[in-house]
Amino acid sequence: MQYPATHLVVMGVAGSGKSTIAAALSKHLGWASAEADEFHPQSNIDKMSQGIPLQDEDRWPWLQQIQNWMTDQARAGHSTVLTCSALKQSYRKLLSEAEGRVLFIHLHGDAELLSQRMQGREGHFMPPTLLPSQLATLEPLTAEELETGSLRLDITRSPEELIAAILAALQLPANGLPTNEELPSNLAPGAN
Numbered sequence: 001m002q003y004p005a006t007h008l009v010v011m012g013v014a015g016s017g018k019s020t021i022a023a024a025l026s027k028h029l030g031w032a033s034a035e036a037d038e039f040h041p042q043s044n045i046d047k048m049s050q051g052i053p054l055q056d057e058d059r060w061p062w063l064q065q066i067q068n069w070m071t072d073q074a075r076a077g078h079s080t081v082l083t084c085s086a087l088k089q090s091y092r093k094l095l096s097e098a099e100g101r102v103l104f105i106h107l108h109g110d111a112e113l114l115s116q117r118m119q120g121r122e123g124h125f126m127p128p129t130l131l132p133s134q135l136a137t138l139e140p141l142t143a144e145e146l147e148t149g150s151l152r153l154d155i156t157r158s159p160e161e162l163i164a165a166i167l168a169a170l171q172l173p174a175n176g177l178p179t180n181e182e183l184p185s186n187l188a189p190g191a192n
Contacts, residue, residue, distance in 0.1 A: 005074035005100035008170075011086035013134040015114040016107040017155050017162075018083040024163050026081040029172065032073050036084035039065040053133040063094050070098035087137045092145065101149075105166055106141050109155035 008031075010022040019035065026033035040048075044058050066084060073080045079100070086092045086104060096102040115131055141150050151169055153162055167174040 005077065006079045007070050007074070007095075007098060007100055007102045008079075008081045008105060008166075009086055009092075009095060009102060010081065010083050010105045010107065011092075012107040012155075013085060013087070013114060013138055014131060015116075016109060017159070018085075018107060020159050021105070021107060021162055021166070022081045022083045024159060025166065028163065028167075029079070029081065031079045031081050033081045034066075034069060034083075036062075036066055036082065039069070048130065051130060053130055053137075059091065060094075063091055067095050067098045070095070070100065070102070074098065074100035085134065087134060087139065089139045089142060089145075092141075103148075103170065104141060104145060104150040106150070106152045107155050107162070108140075108152060111135060113155065 008022075008025060010018045010025070012018055022033060022035075025031070039062055041062065044054055044062060047054060047058065063084075066082065070080060070082065084091075084095065086095060092104055111131065114135075141152055146152065149170065151166060153165060155162075157165070164174060166172075
């Protein structure tokens with residue numbers, strides 16, 4: 001089946017490396033990209049900055065804005081790479097209603113590694129104290145989501161290995177993949 005556009009939603013809790021992988025995929029594929037954090041209203045950013053977990057009523061307008069962006073890009077004939085925590089199946093259902101084909105790439109790892117990565121980040125508004133609430137909220141990809149092309153990948157693999165696995169699984173061109181040495185320093189293994 002041919003789709004007018006494909007949207008790769010790189011998902012997972014904070015510290016899983018969504019930005020690293022999405023940036024490398026977007027650069028490699030030449031697809032439009034966005035960070036879900038860019039769509040948060042200031043009220044959400046203020047809550048998270050204070051260590052207050054977001055509730056569903058905070059997330060629905062944010063997710064709708066992301067879905068609208070994806071649809072606008074698809075209508076313009078552009079495929080996209082997007083970072084979004086997409087922690088619940090209901091959130092992913094809303095995002096998958098965007099025009100085009102929507103696939104989720106879940107980057108997962110254990111809480112200790114995620115916490116170490118979050119503590120090493122600079123300039124991000126989400127404090128490591130919110131990681132437990134994200135892990136508690138996370139609903140892993142369902143069998144149906146995995147059967148329709150979405151992926152679940154372990155973050156102990158290098159960014160290079162993760163990108164190669166994504167491109168191979170989704171049958172996207174892999175020629176000219178960056179090596180770890182060619183990735184910008186903020187995209188090196190262990191970066192977010």
